[in-house]
Amino acid sequence: MKYAKTSQGSDVIKSRTVALSPKLRTLLLLCDGHRSDAEVLGTTHGMGATPADLHELLTLGLIEPVGGMRPPPAPAKLAAQSAPEALSFAPTIPNDTAQRYQVAYRLATQLTSELGLRGVRLQLAVEAAMTLQDLQQLEPRLHEALLATHGPAKGADKARELGRALHGQG
Numbered sequence: 634m635k636y637a638k639t640s641q642g643s644d645v646i647k648s649r650t651v652a653l654s655p656k657l658r659t660l661l662l663l664c665d666g667h668r669s670d671a672e673v674l675g676t677t678h679g680m681g682a683t684p685a686d687l688h689e690l691l692t693l694g695l696i697e698p699v700g701g702m703r704p705p706p707a708p709a710k711l712a713a714q715s716a717p718e719a720l721s722f723a724p725t726i727p728n729d730t731a732q733r734y735q736v737a738y739r740l741a742t743q744l745t746s747e748l749g750l751r752g753v754r755l756q757l758a759v760e761a762a763m764t765l766q767d768l769q770q771l772e773p774r775l776h777e778a779l780l781a782t783h784g785p786a787k788g789a790d791k792a793r794e795l796g797r798a799l800h801g802q803g
Contacts, residue, residue, distance in 0.1 A: 636666070636690075637665060638661060638665070639696060654735065661695055664696045747782065752782075769799050775795060
C-alpha cells in the first residue's frame, strides 16, 4: 500500500503545528505517494518505526492511501486511542522514561517553535534528540533561549515546565 500526505499533513510539515516525534515526522516526510509502506518502514526500521506508527499518522489525518485503497485495520492499541489524546500533554509527568521523553519532546518542540529565528538551530537539535538524556543535555540552551525570548518571568515559567517534564517532577 502507498500513502501520501494529506493537505493537513503537508501543513504540519511546514508549520510544525503538531508536535510529532522524530520517528513520526520522518515517516510523514517519506509518505510521498510513490513509496510503498514496506519501503517507508524499511527506511525507518532503525528508528523503530512500525505499521502502528503509519496507522497513527493515518488516524491523525496526516496521510491517506493512494488510489482509493482501503488501509489495513487499526492495531488494537491505537484503535482505542483518539487523536486528541495522542497529542495532548499529560497532566502529570509519567515515571516511565519513554513516556517522559514523548511529553518532554512535544513540549520542547512547542517551546522552540515560539522562539522564531532564534530557535531554528535549537529546533533542529530538539528534533535530533532521540532519548530523554539527549533532551536533558539541551535543557541549558533551551532555558537560556526561553529567558531571552520571553523575559525573566514568563521565560522562567516555561523553563520550569520543561524541567518538570525532563526530570519527572509532576
